[in-house]
Amino acid sequence: MNTIKPDQIIELEPSLIKVPFEQLRKSFRYQHKYIEKELTSLHDKIERCMRDTSLSPEKASLVLDDLLKQVDKLTRKLQKAKVEELAHSHRIEKRIQNLRQIEDVTLPRAPEFIAWNKTRLDRVVVDYLLREGMTRSAKRVAEDGGIEDMVDIQLFAQSEKIEQALRNHSCKECLSWCSENKSSLRKMKSTLEFNLRLQEHIELARSSRGLDAIAYANKHLTPWKTTEEKRIGQAMGLLAYKSNTQCQPYKDLYDPSRWLEIIDQFRSDFYALCSLTSHPLLAITLQAGLSALKTPQCYQHENQNVNCPICDNQTLGGLAEKLPLSHHVNSTIVCRISGKIMNEDNPPMLLPNGRVYSLDALQDMASKNDGKITCPRTGDIYTMDMLKKVFIS
Numbered sequence: 001m002n003t004i005k006p007d008q009i010i011e012l013e014p015s016l017i018k019v020p021f022e023q024l025r026k027s028f029r030y031q032h033k034y035i036e037k038e039l040t041s042l043h044d045k046i047e048r049c050m051r052d053t054s055l056s057p058e059k060a061s062l063v064l065d066d067l068l069k070q071v072d073k074l075t076r077k078l079q080k081a082k083v084e085e086l087a088h089s090h091r092i093e094k095r096i097q098n099l100r101q102i103e104d105v106t107l108p109r110a111p112e113f114i115a116w117n118k119t120r121l122d123r124v125v126v127d128y129l130l131r132e133g134m135t136r137s138a139k140r141v142a143e144d145g146g147i148e149d150m151v152d153i154q155l156f157a158q159s160e161k162i163e164q165a166l167r168n169h170s171c172k173e174c175l176s177w178c179s180e181n182k183s184s185l186r187k188m189k190s191t192l193e194f195n196l197r198l199q200e201h202i203e204l205a206r207s208s209r210g211l212d213a214i215a216y217a218n219k220h221l222t223p224w225k226t227t228e229e230k231r232i233g234q235a236m237g238l239l240a241y242k243s244n245t246q247c248q249p250y251k252d253l254y255d256p257s258r259w260l261e262i263i264d265q266f267r268s269d270f271y272a273l274c275s276l277t278s279h280p281l282l283a284i285t286l287q288a289g290l291s292a293l294k295t296p297q298c299y300q301h302e303n304q305n306v307n308c309p310i311c312d313n314q315t316l317g318g319l320a321e322k323l324p325l326s327h328h329v330n331s332t333i334v335c336r337i338s339g340k341i342m343n344e345d346n347p348p349m350l351l352p353n354g355r356v357y358s359l360d361a362l363q364d365m366a367s368k369n370d371g372k373i374t375c376p377r378t379g380d381i382y383t384m385d386m387l388k389k390v391f392i393s
Contacts, residue, residue, distance in 0.1 A: 024088035130156035290320040337361035
């Protein structure tokens with residue numbers, strides 16, 4: 001009987017825990033910087049007040065009011081941060097509990113494993129729907145399955161909001177996101193911010209606002225000179241051409257499809273920063289399953305099996321075409337006629353035309369056809385005394 005190895009299954013779920021953990025870490029880091037900045041500001045204001053010997057009671061009262069407002073703002077910010085971080089911690093706890101459900105399970109038909117697989121299937125479907133922008137459907141599936149804490153709806157909603165702004169040819173939201181994650185993007189050596197700045201420069205040039213484009217380039221493109229000097233030169237050369245130019249590379253710079261490239265780059269960087277997989281979990285899972293079933297015979301017409309999903313080239317076979325073949329250390333030989341495994345109790349038998357079928361299937365065929373055997377693939381007719389037993393080493 002097949003057994004499952006929970007450790008190996010858990011290894012396939014790195015983003016399940018890592019995504020909320022990264023969100024918690026990011027939130028903590030941001031709040032820590034904010035608190036340090038605000039406390040330093042408060043300390044400096046208090047120090048200045050204490051050093052100002054000419055401070056009148058009225059002015060001191062105004063300063064105190066300002067300090068109290070700042071402290072109140074900081075308190076509200078901390079309360080909001082606490083709620084946010086508790087939510088991330090709750091999601092981490094729920095996901096760990098989910099993985100613990102199968103830590104002692106070894107049988108694939110165990111009720112615990114079947115229930116866990118159902119939850120995982122729901123998660124995979126929700127993940128796919130969210131990546132395709134079908135947020136309402138994703139929420140419905142998550143609510144029906146009771147897995148709201150197991151999926152990242154808010155995270156994808158943030159991504160979709162920025163992507164929608166880019167579709168509307170607005171870089172503002174994405175640039176704000178780049179600013180919030182500047183250090184992480186720098187570590188990734190991302191060029192997303194430069195491409196956004198370049199696109200804004202292009203839109204100014206498209207609108208024939210040459211002076212504004214030059215001023216914008218001096219402020220936002222020149223800081224990238226050490227790594228993007230060639231592209232900055234092209235951006236400045238763009239000012240000499242209209243948007244309908246056929247001259248390269250300016251034609252490509254004016255091409256509206258650049259917005260789609262920016263969306264793809266943002267999505268890639270967003271997923272990487274949030275520890276999300278670059279491809280949908282549904283695609284990853286499906287590809288793993290298809291590769292495990294794929295054999296060279298799947299694409300040979302005469303060897304195709306109606307019970308094999310890969311053998312249908314119009315559906316899953318087409319999806320599996322570029323995937324690697326399955327790796328089997330020990331092969332299992334299955335009869336083409338009966339679909340049963342051939343072994344010592346049901347040995348493989350060789351027909352004179354080189355085709356091999358199981359003894360049980362051939363005997364059953366012969367008993368129904370006056371001792372005659374018809375090869376299902378070639379139509380050749382033989383008798384039982386013409387068969388040879390095959391020994392597999």
